Amino acid sequence: MPTSVEIPYRAGVARTDITPRTSVWMSGYADRKHVSKGIVHPLWAKVVAIDDGERCVVIVATDLIGLPRTITDAVSEWVQKEYGLDRSQILFNSTHTHTGPVVWPNLSVMFGLGRKEKRMLLDYACKLSEDLFLTIGAALQYRSPASISYGLGKAHFAMNRREWTPDGVSIGANPAGPVDLDVPVLQVLSEDGRLKAVIFGYACHNATLNSDSYQFSGDYAGFAQIELEKRHSGATSMFLMLCGGDQNPHPRGSLEIAKNHGKTLAAEVDRVLGTKLTPVKPPIRTAFEDIRLSFAPHTRQVFEDHLQSADGSRVRRAKAMLKAYDEGRAIRCTSYPIQAFRFGLDLTILALGGEVAVIYSLKAKRAYSGNLIVAAYSNDVMSYIPSQRILREGGYEAVESMVFYGQPGPYAEDVEARVTAGIRDVMNRVGLAPKKEAASEPSSAGINIPV
Numbered sequence: 001m002p003t004s005v006e007i008p009y010r011a012g013v014a015r016t017d018i019t020p021r022t023s024v025w026m027s028g029y030a031d032r033k034h035v036s037k038g039i040v041h042p043l044w045a046k047v048v049a050i051d052d053g054e055r056c057v058v059i060v061a062t063d064l065i066g067l068p069r070t071i072t073d074a075v076s077e078w079v080q081k082e083y084g085l086d087r088s089q090i091l092f093n094s095t096h097t098h099t100g101p102v103v104w105p106n107l108s109v110m111f112g113l114g115r116k117e118k119r120m121l122l123d124y125a126c127k128l129s130e131d132l133f134l135t136i137g138a139a140l141q142y143r144s145p146a147s148i149s150y151g152l153g154k155a156h157f158a159m160n161r162r163e164w165t166p167d168g169v170s171i172g173a174n175p176a177g178p179v180d181l182d183v184p185v186l187q188v189l190s191e192d193g194r195l196k197a198v199i200f201g202y203a204c205h206n207a208t209l210n211s212d213s214y215q216f217s218g219d220y221a222g223f224a225q226i227e228l229e230k231r232h233s234g235a236t237s238m239f240l241m242l243c244g245g246d247q248n249p250h251p252r253g254s255l256e257i258a259k260n261h262g263k264t265l266a267a268e269v270d271r272v273l274g275t276k277l278t279p280v281k282p283p284i285r286t287a288f289e290d291i292r293l294s295f296a297p298h299t300r301q302v303f304e305d306h307l308q309s310a311d312g313s314r315v316r317r318a319k320a321m322l323k324a325y326d327e328g329r330a331i332r333c334t335s336y337p338i339q340a341f342r343f344g345l346d347l348t349i350l351a352l353g354g355e356v357a358v359i360y361s362l363k364a365k366r367a368y369s370g371n372l373i374v375a376a377y378s379n380d381v382m383s384y385i386p387s388q389r390i391l392r393e394g395g396y397e398a399v400e401s402m403v404f405y406g407q408p409g410p411y412a413e414d415v416e417a418r419v420t421a422g423i424r425d426v427m428n429r430v431g432l433a434p435k436k437e438a439a440s441e442p443s444s445a446g447i448n449i450p451v
Helices: 069-083 115-141 221-231 255-273 300-306 312-326 359-365 388-393 395-403 415-430
Strands: 007-016 046-049 058-064 090-094 144-154 158-160 161-163 168-171 182-190 195-202 235-240 247-249 279-282 284-294 333-343 347-352 371-375
Touching: 007 115, 007 168, 007 195, 046 115, 046 235, 058 115, 058 235, 058 284, 069 090, 069 115, 090 235, 090 347, 144 255, 168 395, 182 255, 182 371, 195 255, 221 235, 221 255, 235 371, 247 255, 284 415, 300 312, 312 395, 333 415, 347 415, 359 371, 359 415, 388 395, 388 415
Parallel strands: 058 090, 195 235, 347 371
Antiparallel strands: 007 046, 007 144, 046 058, 144 182, 144 279, 158 247, 161 168, 182 195, 284 333, 333 347
Protein backbone atom coordinates (compact mmCIF):
# COMPACT_ATOMS: atom_id res chain seq x y z
CA MET A 1 0.00 0.00 0.00
CA PRO A 2 1.21 3.55 -0.67
CA THR A 3 2.75 5.36 2.28
CA SER A 4 3.32 9.03 3.03
CA VAL A 5 6.64 10.49 1.89
CA GLU A 6 8.69 13.63 2.39
CA ILE A 7 7.31 16.32 0.05
CA PRO A 8 10.05 18.73 -1.08
CA TYR A 9 8.57 19.48 -4.51
CA ARG A 10 5.44 20.10 -6.51
CA ALA A 11 5.12 18.17 -9.75
CA GLY A 12 2.62 18.18 -12.59
CA VAL A 13 2.31 15.73 -15.47
CA ALA A 14 0.50 16.05 -18.80
CA ARG A 15 0.48 14.33 -22.18
CA THR A 16 -0.81 14.84 -25.71
CA ASP A 17 -1.20 12.40 -28.58
CA ILE A 18 0.99 13.81 -31.38
CA THR A 19 0.42 11.04 -33.94
CA PRO A 20 -0.22 12.60 -37.38
CA ARG A 21 -3.88 12.37 -38.32
CA THR A 22 -3.05 11.68 -41.97
CA SER A 23 -0.43 9.67 -43.81
CA VAL A 24 2.83 11.61 -44.05
CA TRP A 25 6.47 10.88 -44.84
CA MET A 26 8.35 9.11 -42.07
CA SER A 27 11.85 10.06 -40.97
CA GLY A 28 15.05 8.20 -40.15
CA TYR A 29 15.63 6.20 -43.32
CA ALA A 30 16.41 7.70 -46.71
CA ASP A 31 15.26 4.68 -48.72
CA ARG A 32 11.56 4.77 -47.83
CA LYS A 33 9.40 4.81 -50.92
CA HIS A 34 6.07 6.22 -49.75
CA VAL A 35 4.17 7.81 -46.87
CA SER A 36 3.10 6.12 -43.66
CA LYS A 37 0.42 3.42 -43.58
CA GLY A 38 -1.24 2.98 -40.22
CA ILE A 39 -0.31 3.02 -36.54
CA VAL A 40 1.16 0.37 -34.25
CA HIS A 41 0.61 2.63 -31.22
CA PRO A 42 0.19 6.37 -30.68
CA LEU A 43 3.11 8.79 -30.46
CA TRP A 44 3.12 11.02 -27.39
CA ALA A 45 4.45 14.28 -26.06
CA LYS A 46 4.74 13.91 -22.30
CA VAL A 47 5.67 16.66 -19.87
CA VAL A 48 6.64 16.76 -16.22
CA ALA A 49 6.95 20.10 -14.45
CA ILE A 50 8.86 20.13 -11.14
CA ASP A 51 9.34 23.05 -8.76
CA ASP A 52 11.01 23.36 -5.38
CA GLY A 53 9.14 26.48 -4.30
CA GLU A 54 11.81 28.74 -5.77
CA ARG A 55 12.55 27.42 -9.25
CA CYS A 56 10.63 25.28 -11.73
CA VAL A 57 11.91 22.99 -14.49
CA VAL A 58 10.02 21.35 -17.33
CA ILE A 59 11.05 18.14 -19.08
CA VAL A 60 9.38 17.46 -22.44
CA ALA A 61 9.73 13.94 -23.88
CA THR A 62 8.52 13.26 -27.43
CA ASP A 63 8.18 10.09 -29.51
CA LEU A 64 9.81 11.74 -32.52
CA ILE A 65 12.99 11.61 -34.60
CA GLY A 66 14.07 14.96 -33.15
CA LEU A 67 12.90 18.49 -32.50
CA PRO A 68 14.52 21.34 -34.48
CA ARG A 69 15.32 24.75 -33.02
CA THR A 70 12.50 26.30 -35.04
CA ILE A 71 10.13 24.43 -32.73
CA THR A 72 11.98 24.37 -29.40
CA ASP A 73 12.91 28.07 -29.56
CA ALA A 74 9.39 29.14 -30.48
CA VAL A 75 7.76 27.03 -27.77
CA SER A 76 10.27 28.23 -25.18
CA GLU A 77 9.50 31.86 -26.04
CA TRP A 78 5.78 31.23 -25.62
CA VAL A 79 6.35 29.53 -22.28
CA GLN A 80 8.58 32.38 -21.11
CA LYS A 81 5.95 34.99 -21.98
CA GLU A 82 3.05 33.04 -20.49
CA TYR A 83 4.64 31.42 -17.44
CA GLY A 84 7.87 33.30 -16.76
CA LEU A 85 10.27 30.37 -17.22
CA ASP A 86 13.59 31.20 -18.83
CA ARG A 87 15.25 29.04 -21.50
CA SER A 88 17.44 27.17 -19.03
CA GLN A 89 14.35 25.77 -17.28
CA ILE A 90 12.87 23.95 -20.29
CA LEU A 91 14.38 20.70 -21.61
CA PHE A 92 13.15 19.06 -24.82
CA ASN A 93 14.13 15.47 -25.61
CA SER A 94 13.18 13.10 -28.43
CA THR A 95 13.29 9.30 -28.50
CA HIS A 96 14.68 9.38 -32.06
CA THR A 97 12.20 6.75 -33.21
CA HIS A 98 12.70 5.84 -36.86
CA THR A 99 9.00 5.05 -37.20
CA GLY A 100 7.71 8.56 -36.62
CA PRO A 101 6.95 11.47 -38.96
CA VAL A 102 9.33 13.92 -40.54
CA VAL A 103 9.49 16.92 -38.18
CA TRP A 104 10.14 19.77 -40.57
CA PRO A 105 12.84 20.96 -41.22
CA ASN A 106 14.78 18.21 -39.37
CA LEU A 107 16.44 15.90 -41.95
CA SER A 108 14.46 17.60 -44.72
CA VAL A 109 17.29 17.05 -47.24
CA MET A 110 16.69 13.31 -46.92
CA PHE A 111 13.64 13.36 -49.21
CA GLY A 112 12.69 15.09 -52.45
CA LEU A 113 9.19 16.13 -51.43
CA GLY A 114 6.55 17.87 -53.51
CA ARG A 115 4.76 21.07 -52.52
CA LYS A 116 1.72 19.27 -51.11
CA GLU A 117 3.86 16.89 -49.06
CA LYS A 118 5.89 19.77 -47.65
CA ARG A 119 2.70 21.65 -46.79
CA MET A 120 1.42 18.69 -44.79
CA LEU A 121 4.69 18.47 -42.86
CA LEU A 122 4.72 22.22 -42.20
CA ASP A 123 1.16 21.96 -40.91
CA TYR A 124 2.19 19.09 -38.65
CA ALA A 125 5.16 21.07 -37.28
CA CYS A 126 2.92 24.04 -36.57
CA LYS A 127 0.33 21.88 -34.79
CA LEU A 128 3.11 20.11 -32.88
CA SER A 129 4.43 23.44 -31.59
CA GLU A 130 0.97 24.38 -30.32
CA ASP A 131 0.52 20.95 -28.72
CA LEU A 132 3.86 21.17 -26.90
CA PHE A 133 3.02 24.63 -25.53
CA LEU A 134 -0.41 23.54 -24.33
CA THR A 135 0.93 20.34 -22.76
CA ILE A 136 3.61 22.28 -20.88
CA GLY A 137 0.90 24.63 -19.66
CA ALA A 138 -1.22 21.73 -18.43
CA ALA A 139 1.69 20.21 -16.52
CA LEU A 140 2.42 23.57 -14.89
CA GLN A 141 -1.22 24.08 -14.01
CA TYR A 142 -1.69 20.71 -12.33
CA ARG A 143 1.36 20.73 -10.04
CA SER A 144 0.79 19.16 -6.66
CA PRO A 145 3.04 18.03 -3.76
CA ALA A 146 5.51 15.35 -4.79
CA SER A 147 8.81 13.71 -3.95
CA ILE A 148 11.53 12.52 -6.34
CA SER A 149 14.05 9.72 -6.02
CA TYR A 150 16.70 8.17 -8.24
CA GLY A 151 17.89 4.67 -9.06
CA LEU A 152 20.08 2.98 -11.64
CA GLY A 153 19.69 -0.24 -13.59
CA LYS A 154 21.24 -1.97 -16.60
CA ALA A 155 19.94 -3.24 -19.92
CA HIS A 156 22.06 -5.26 -22.33
CA PHE A 157 20.57 -4.98 -25.83
CA ALA A 158 22.54 -1.88 -26.92
CA MET A 159 25.64 -2.52 -29.03
CA ASN A 160 28.18 -0.25 -30.63
CA ARG A 161 27.38 -0.22 -34.35
CA ARG A 162 30.67 1.08 -35.81
CA GLU A 163 31.99 -2.11 -37.39
CA TRP A 164 35.40 -2.24 -39.06
CA THR A 165 35.42 -3.75 -42.56
CA PRO A 166 38.06 -3.94 -45.32
CA ASP A 167 36.45 -0.81 -46.77
CA GLY A 168 36.51 1.16 -43.50
CA VAL A 169 33.87 1.72 -40.82
CA SER A 170 30.28 0.77 -41.64
CA ILE A 171 27.06 0.44 -39.67
CA GLY A 172 26.99 -3.08 -38.27
CA ALA A 173 27.78 -4.65 -34.90
CA ASN A 174 30.92 -4.06 -32.85
CA PRO A 175 30.69 -5.95 -29.54
CA ALA A 176 34.16 -4.67 -28.58
CA GLY A 177 33.22 -0.99 -29.04
CA PRO A 178 32.27 1.42 -26.25
CA VAL A 179 28.73 1.13 -24.90
CA ASP A 180 26.75 2.57 -22.00
CA LEU A 181 24.30 0.05 -20.56
CA ASP A 182 23.02 2.26 -17.71
CA VAL A 183 19.27 2.73 -17.23
CA PRO A 184 18.76 5.80 -15.01
CA VAL A 185 15.36 5.96 -13.32
CA LEU A 186 13.59 8.95 -11.74
CA GLN A 187 10.56 8.17 -9.60
CA VAL A 188 8.00 10.91 -8.94
CA LEU A 189 5.61 10.12 -6.08
CA SER A 190 2.46 12.01 -5.17
CA GLU A 191 1.71 13.20 -1.64
CA ASP A 192 0.02 9.91 -0.75
CA GLY A 193 3.00 7.89 -2.04
CA ARG A 194 1.49 6.79 -5.33
CA LEU A 195 3.60 6.67 -8.49
CA LYS A 196 2.85 9.83 -10.41
CA ALA A 197 5.53 9.51 -13.11
CA VAL A 198 8.62 7.51 -13.93
CA ILE A 199 11.33 8.99 -16.15
CA PHE A 200 13.93 6.61 -17.51
CA GLY A 201 16.54 6.59 -20.24
CA TYR A 202 18.83 4.45 -22.35
CA ALA A 203 21.68 5.11 -24.79
CA CYS A 204 20.59 3.22 -27.89
CA HIS A 205 19.08 4.15 -31.25
CA ASN A 206 15.35 3.61 -31.51
CA ALA A 207 15.95 1.79 -34.78
CA THR A 208 14.95 -1.80 -34.10
CA LEU A 209 12.54 -1.48 -37.00
CA ASN A 210 13.92 -1.09 -40.52
CA SER A 211 12.99 1.12 -43.45
CA ASP A 212 10.31 -1.33 -44.60
CA SER A 213 8.25 -0.35 -41.53
CA TYR A 214 5.55 2.16 -42.49
CA GLN A 215 3.40 2.18 -39.35
CA PHE A 216 3.91 4.81 -36.67
CA SER A 217 5.43 3.60 -33.40
CA GLY A 218 7.91 4.62 -30.72
CA ASP A 219 10.04 1.52 -31.38
CA TYR A 220 11.44 -0.15 -28.23
CA ALA A 221 11.08 3.07 -26.17
CA GLY A 222 7.39 3.26 -27.06
CA PHE A 223 6.79 -0.34 -26.07
CA ALA A 224 8.71 0.15 -22.81
CA GLN A 225 6.53 3.12 -21.88
CA ILE A 226 3.36 1.20 -22.69
CA GLU A 227 4.48 -1.78 -20.60
CA LEU A 228 5.32 0.38 -17.58
CA GLU A 229 1.97 2.15 -17.72
CA LYS A 230 0.24 -1.24 -17.80
CA ARG A 231 2.16 -2.25 -14.68
CA HIS A 232 1.48 1.05 -12.89
CA SER A 233 -2.05 2.18 -13.61
CA GLY A 234 -2.46 5.96 -13.51
CA ALA A 235 1.27 6.68 -13.75
CA THR A 236 2.92 8.44 -16.69
CA SER A 237 6.02 6.80 -18.15
CA MET A 238 8.55 9.03 -19.96
CA PHE A 239 11.63 7.98 -21.93
CA LEU A 240 14.77 10.12 -22.35
CA MET A 241 17.09 9.27 -25.21
CA LEU A 242 20.68 9.25 -23.97
CA CYS A 243 23.99 9.27 -25.92
CA GLY A 244 23.16 6.51 -28.37
CA GLY A 245 24.35 8.11 -31.61
CA ASP A 246 26.68 5.18 -32.40
CA GLN A 247 24.59 2.48 -30.69
CA ASN A 248 21.97 0.14 -32.18
CA PRO A 249 19.66 -2.45 -30.65
CA HIS A 250 21.00 -5.98 -30.98
CA PRO A 251 19.30 -7.92 -32.42
CA ARG A 252 17.05 -5.74 -34.57
CA GLY A 253 14.81 -5.99 -37.61
CA SER A 254 11.23 -6.81 -36.58
CA LEU A 255 8.27 -5.56 -34.59
CA GLU A 256 8.49 -8.55 -32.28
CA ILE A 257 12.12 -7.75 -31.45
CA ALA A 258 11.18 -4.12 -30.73
CA LYS A 259 8.44 -5.31 -28.35
CA ASN A 260 10.87 -7.66 -26.61
CA HIS A 261 13.47 -4.91 -26.13
CA GLY A 262 10.74 -2.68 -24.75
CA LYS A 263 9.62 -5.32 -22.28
CA THR A 264 13.24 -5.96 -21.24
CA LEU A 265 13.77 -2.26 -20.55
CA ALA A 266 10.46 -1.89 -18.73
CA ALA A 267 11.20 -4.91 -16.54
CA GLU A 268 14.54 -3.38 -15.51
CA VAL A 269 12.92 -0.02 -14.73
CA ASP A 270 10.28 -1.82 -12.68
CA ARG A 271 12.98 -3.75 -10.82
CA VAL A 272 14.75 -0.49 -9.96
CA LEU A 273 11.48 1.02 -8.72
CA GLY A 274 11.24 -1.87 -6.29
CA THR A 275 14.64 -1.12 -4.72
CA LYS A 276 15.67 1.50 -2.16
CA LEU A 277 16.08 4.67 -4.21
CA THR A 278 18.11 7.80 -3.44
CA PRO A 279 15.95 10.79 -2.44
CA VAL A 280 16.53 13.80 -4.70
CA LYS A 281 16.40 17.04 -2.72
CA PRO A 282 16.25 20.76 -3.57
CA PRO A 283 17.38 23.29 -4.59
CA ILE A 284 17.04 23.19 -8.36
CA ARG A 285 19.71 24.98 -10.39
CA THR A 286 19.67 25.34 -14.18
CA ALA A 287 21.98 26.52 -16.96
CA PHE A 288 21.76 26.72 -20.73
CA GLU A 289 24.43 27.74 -23.20
CA ASP A 290 24.78 27.88 -26.97
CA ILE A 291 28.28 27.23 -28.24
CA ARG A 292 29.57 27.21 -31.81
CA LEU A 293 30.89 24.11 -33.57
CA SER A 294 32.99 24.67 -36.68
CA PHE A 295 32.91 22.58 -39.83
CA ALA A 296 36.00 21.44 -41.69
CA PRO A 297 37.00 23.89 -44.44
CA HIS A 298 35.05 23.60 -47.70
CA THR A 299 34.88 25.40 -51.02
CA ARG A 300 32.16 26.17 -53.50
CA GLN A 301 33.70 23.74 -55.99
CA VAL A 302 32.92 20.79 -53.70
CA PHE A 303 29.20 21.44 -54.02
CA GLU A 304 29.38 22.29 -57.72
CA ASP A 305 30.79 18.79 -58.20
CA HIS A 306 28.04 17.23 -56.07
CA LEU A 307 25.35 18.62 -58.39
CA GLN A 308 26.29 15.79 -60.77
CA SER A 309 25.70 13.09 -58.14
CA ALA A 310 23.14 10.34 -58.67
CA ASP A 311 22.27 10.67 -54.96
CA GLY A 312 19.24 12.96 -54.63
CA SER A 313 20.07 13.89 -51.04
CA ARG A 314 23.58 14.93 -52.02
CA VAL A 315 22.22 17.09 -54.84
CA ARG A 316 19.68 18.76 -52.54
CA ARG A 317 22.40 19.45 -49.98
CA ALA A 318 24.65 20.88 -52.70
CA LYS A 319 21.90 23.24 -53.92
CA ALA A 320 21.33 24.50 -50.38
CA MET A 321 25.05 25.08 -49.82
CA LEU A 322 25.47 26.88 -53.15
CA LYS A 323 22.50 29.10 -52.34
CA ALA A 324 24.25 30.04 -49.10
CA TYR A 325 27.45 30.79 -51.03
CA ASP A 326 25.48 32.95 -53.49
CA GLU A 327 23.99 34.92 -50.61
CA GLY A 328 27.42 35.51 -49.06
CA ARG A 329 26.78 33.33 -46.02
CA ALA A 330 28.69 30.11 -46.63
CA ILE A 331 27.98 27.85 -43.65
CA ARG A 332 31.12 27.52 -41.53
CA CYS A 333 29.67 26.67 -38.11
CA THR A 334 26.50 25.70 -36.28
CA SER A 335 24.92 26.56 -32.95
CA TYR A 336 25.02 23.80 -30.36
CA PRO A 337 22.89 23.75 -27.16
CA ILE A 338 24.14 22.41 -23.82
CA GLN A 339 21.91 22.40 -20.73
CA ALA A 340 22.01 21.20 -17.13
CA PHE A 341 19.48 20.69 -14.35
CA ARG A 342 20.95 20.06 -10.90
CA PHE A 343 18.83 18.86 -8.00
CA GLY A 344 20.62 19.65 -4.73
CA LEU A 345 23.69 17.46 -4.36
CA ASP A 346 21.85 14.33 -5.45
CA LEU A 347 21.37 14.42 -9.23
CA THR A 348 22.38 16.30 -12.36
CA ILE A 349 20.77 16.00 -15.79
CA LEU A 350 23.10 17.07 -18.60
CA ALA A 351 21.30 17.58 -21.92
CA LEU A 352 23.23 17.74 -25.20
CA GLY A 353 21.97 18.54 -28.67
CA GLY A 354 22.37 16.23 -31.64
CA GLU A 355 23.03 12.53 -32.09
CA VAL A 356 25.80 12.27 -29.53
CA ALA A 357 28.37 9.46 -29.57
CA VAL A 358 28.39 7.32 -26.43
CA ILE A 359 31.93 8.36 -25.51
CA TYR A 360 30.63 11.74 -24.30
CA SER A 361 28.41 10.05 -21.73
CA LEU A 362 31.19 7.74 -20.54
CA LYS A 363 33.63 10.63 -20.23
CA ALA A 364 31.16 12.87 -18.38
CA LYS A 365 30.25 10.19 -15.87
CA ARG A 366 33.92 9.58 -15.25
CA ALA A 367 34.68 13.30 -14.92
CA TYR A 368 31.87 14.36 -12.56
CA SER A 369 30.90 13.06 -9.15
CA GLY A 370 27.41 12.06 -8.12
CA ASN A 371 24.43 10.73 -10.00
CA LEU A 372 24.51 11.98 -13.59
CA ILE A 373 22.08 11.46 -16.47
CA VAL A 374 23.59 12.43 -19.83
CA ALA A 375 20.80 12.92 -22.36
CA ALA A 376 21.37 13.55 -26.06
CA TYR A 377 18.80 14.48 -28.76
CA SER A 378 17.91 17.46 -26.59
CA ASN A 379 16.70 20.93 -27.63
CA ASP A 380 17.94 20.50 -31.22
CA VAL A 381 19.09 17.66 -33.46
CA MET A 382 21.30 19.32 -36.06
CA SER A 383 23.63 16.38 -36.81
CA TYR A 384 25.62 13.58 -35.28
CA ILE A 385 28.17 14.75 -32.71
CA PRO A 386 31.26 12.58 -33.22
CA SER A 387 34.20 12.24 -30.90
CA GLN A 388 37.62 13.17 -32.21
CA ARG A 389 38.37 9.49 -32.69
CA ILE A 390 35.20 8.87 -34.71
CA LEU A 391 35.89 11.97 -36.77
CA ARG A 392 39.32 10.64 -37.71
CA GLU A 393 38.02 7.14 -38.39
CA GLY A 394 35.26 8.41 -40.68
CA GLY A 395 32.13 6.45 -41.46
CA TYR A 396 28.44 7.31 -41.34
CA GLU A 397 28.32 9.23 -38.06
CA ALA A 398 31.29 11.43 -38.98
CA VAL A 399 30.79 12.00 -42.72
CA GLU A 400 27.90 10.49 -44.68
CA SER A 401 25.14 11.51 -42.24
CA MET A 402 26.01 15.19 -42.66
CA VAL A 403 24.47 15.07 -46.14
CA PHE A 404 21.05 14.10 -44.75
CA TYR A 405 21.28 16.79 -42.10
CA GLY A 406 21.99 19.40 -44.77
CA GLN A 407 25.32 20.32 -43.20
CA PRO A 408 28.32 21.25 -45.40
CA GLY A 409 30.48 18.33 -44.28
CA PRO A 410 32.34 16.87 -41.31
CA TYR A 411 33.15 18.90 -38.21
CA ALA A 412 36.55 20.43 -37.60
CA GLU A 413 39.09 18.48 -35.54
CA ASP A 414 38.29 20.44 -32.37
CA VAL A 415 34.64 19.32 -32.12
CA GLU A 416 35.19 17.12 -29.07
CA ALA A 417 37.30 19.76 -27.32
CA ARG A 418 34.62 22.41 -27.90
CA VAL A 419 31.78 20.22 -26.65
CA THR A 420 33.80 19.15 -23.61
CA ALA A 421 34.61 22.78 -22.77
CA GLY A 422 30.94 23.71 -23.16
CA ILE A 423 29.92 20.91 -20.83
CA ARG A 424 32.44 22.10 -18.26
CA ASP A 425 31.11 25.67 -18.42
CA VAL A 426 27.48 24.64 -18.01
CA MET A 427 28.27 22.23 -15.18
CA ASN A 428 30.24 24.94 -13.38
CA ARG A 429 27.20 27.22 -13.61
CA VAL A 430 25.09 24.69 -11.71
CA GLY A 431 27.86 24.25 -9.15
CA LEU A 432 29.43 20.99 -10.31
CA ALA A 433 33.15 21.04 -11.06
CA PRO A 434 35.00 18.11 -12.64
CA LYS A 435 36.98 15.85 -10.38
CA LYS A 436 40.60 16.94 -10.07
CA GLU A 437 41.94 13.86 -11.80
CA ALA A 438 39.61 14.54 -14.77
CA ALA A 439 40.35 18.25 -15.14
CA SER A 440 43.00 17.69 -17.82
CA GLU A 441 41.59 14.50 -19.33
CA PRO A 442 42.76 13.91 -22.93
CA SER A 443 40.36 13.60 -25.85
CA SER A 444 38.90 10.29 -26.97
CA ALA A 445 41.50 10.15 -29.75
CA GLY A 446 44.11 9.10 -27.24
CA ILE A 447 42.24 7.02 -24.66
CA ASN A 448 40.30 3.79 -24.40
CA ILE A 449 37.16 3.96 -22.27
CA PRO A 450 36.53 0.69 -20.40
CA VAL A 451 33.11 -0.82 -21.05
